[in-house]
Amino acid sequence: MDIRGEVMERFLRYVKIDTQSKEGVEDRYPSTDKQHDLARLLVSELEELGLDDVCMDTYGYVTATLPQNLPAGTRAASRLPVVGLLAHMDTYPEVSGKDVKPVVHRDYQGGPLELAGAPGEPIRPEDNPDLARYTGDDIITSDGTTLLGADDKAGIAEIMTLLSWYRQDATIAHPRIRVGFTPDEEVSNGTKYFDVKAFGADVAYTADGSGMAEVEDETFCADTAVVTIKGVDVHPGYAKGKMVNAVRLAADFIARLPAANLPETTEGRQDYLHPYQVSGNVSQVTITILVRSFTEDGLKKMEQVIEGIREELNRAEPRATMRVEVKESYRNMKIILDKHPAVVRNAEEAIRRVGLDPKRMAIRGGTDGARLSFEGLPTPNLSAGGYNFHSRHEWIPVQGLVKAVEVLRALMEVYVERGLEDAPGA
Numbered sequence: 001m002d003i004r005g006e007v008m009e010r011f012l013r014y015v016k017i018d019t020q021s022k023e024g025v026e027d028r029y030p031s032t033d034k035q036h037d038l039a040r041l042l043v044s045e046l047e048e049l050g051l052d053d054v055c056m057d058t059y060g061y062v063t064a065t066l067p068q069n070l071p072a073g074t075r076a077a078s079r080l081p082v083v084g085l086l087a088h089m090d091t092y093p094e095v096s097g098k099d100v101k102p103v104v105h106r107d108y109q110g111g112p113l114e115l116a117g118a119p120g121e122p123i124r125p126e127d128n129p130d131l132a133r134y135t136g137d138d139i140i141t142s143d144g145t146t147l148l149g150a151d152d153k154a155g156i157a158e159i160m161t162l163l164s165w166y167r168q169d170a171t172i173a174h175p176r177i178r179v180g181f182t183p184d185e186e187v188s189n190g191t192k193y194f195d196v197k198a199f200g201a202d203v204a205y206t207a208d209g210s211g212m213a214e215v216e217d218e219t220f221c222a223d224t225a226v227v228t229i230k231g232v233d234v235h236p237g238y239a240k241g242k243m244v245n246a247v248r249l250a251a252d253f254i255a256r257l258p259a260a261n262l263p264e265t266t267e268g269r270q271d272y273l274h275p276y277q278v279s280g281n282v283s284q285v286t287i288t289i290l291v292r293s294f295t296e297d298g299l300k301k302m303e304q305v306i307e308g309i310r311e312e313l314n315r316a317e318p319r320a321t322m323r324v325e326v327k328e329s330y331r332n333m334k335i336i337l338d339k340h341p342a343v344v345r346n347a348e349e350a351i352r353r354v355g356l357d358p359k360r361m362a363i364r365g366g367t368d369g370a371r372l373s374f375e376g377l378p379t380p381n382l383s384a385g386g387y388n389f390h391s392r393h394e395w396i397p398v399q400g401l402v403k404a405v406e407v408l409r410a411l412m413e414v415y416v417e418r419g420l421e422d423a424p425g426a
């Protein structure tokens with residue numbers, strides 16, 4: 001089977017379908033109707049491939065089953081886990097995904113990638129150190145007027161190509177595979193109505209990471225701290241000795257946050273406090289602060305910093321009332337994945353089998369897999385091949401698409417050989 005031809009053809013076809021999601025839509029799901037266009041197409045293609053249980057539910061989730069094909073009654077078949085493969089259908093709301101015109105730059109020979117629709121704004125090697133790795137390969141971009149949508153139509157094309165591969169060669173053994181294509185991931189609602197129980201997988205992988213050979217098994221631990229400062233409002237003409245201005249106290253509060261722990265001053269595994277919303281007036285101000293760390297201990301330390309500032313400031317101005325309320329947002333999925341080490345180990349083995357060197361990465365943010373992991377479905381994220389997500393400079397080497405399909409296939413092979421002794425509930 002010509003993997004390269006098929007995965008490329010699928011990818012170029014899917015990116016032309018506009019599936020942009022929309023921020024702040026609460027009265028409907030998914031946030032935009034046009035995501036259904038791709039969902040319906042995938043349903044018909046999954047049916048054509050002869051998968052079981054092909055279905056699009058009322059929320060627009062597309063799911064299907066490829067039954068395992070090991071000889072009945074073999075020992076291996078009975079202990080094989082059900083493996084879920086997930087990718088999201090929507091694209092980033094802030095950059096247009098309408099009329100995407102993908103361009104294949106054949107046999108890339110280094111230098112800037114010129115985009116016809118954005119003269120003078122090429123994709124430059126100095127901003128994209130990874131480009132050099134793909135000299136001699138074909139590279140796909142948009143024409144520069146829209147994003148490309150490799151995030152995450154690359155993942156969809158790869159999963160579809162894998163299924164098609166199995167359909168064309170029934171002798172390749174694989175476990176029972178559950179496929180899931182989700183809407184609204186880019187507006188943080190990808191798993192909002194996802195029925196983990198009905199999906200019925202033991203483990204899953206999202207094919208939604210950038211680059212090649214990466215396994216993302218960590219996210220931030222995330223809390224939100226809401227600081228409320230109550231002052232005393234008095235007519236400013238007669239305020240001497242009486243007014244306690246919550247606006248000024250809030251400014252002071254924010255200024256005291258440590259400069260070394262801000263999003264704009266941290267990277268890698270460093271923690272941050274991000275004051276990202278302030279509202280109020282002289283009598284009351286609310287400051288919303290995102291608290292981020294890779295460990296729950298780190299999270300606590302950051303929250304103590306906030307509490308310390310509150311005490312300091314309250315000592316200096318005892319007439320004000322100051323309260324800090326902390327709400328949990330999400331937790332590092334590594335806490336769950338560490339309980340099922342085979343999930344990441346098998347992925348790393350699969351990456352090695354296709355001749356790549358696996359890299360474990362931590363996401364400075366959240367991912368659909370985090371929520372699924374905490375709902376009982378351990379779900380790390382795998383590279384889908386693209387770069388520069390969410391921008392008109394998005395690009396993907398064809399090799400990235402091909403390798404991702406090969407990694408998925410090798411992953412299924414690893415499950416057939418090794419199973420998952422530490423599967424949840426096993």
Ligand SMILES: [Zn+2]
Pocket residue numbers: 088151152185208
């Ligand atoms: Zn994505």
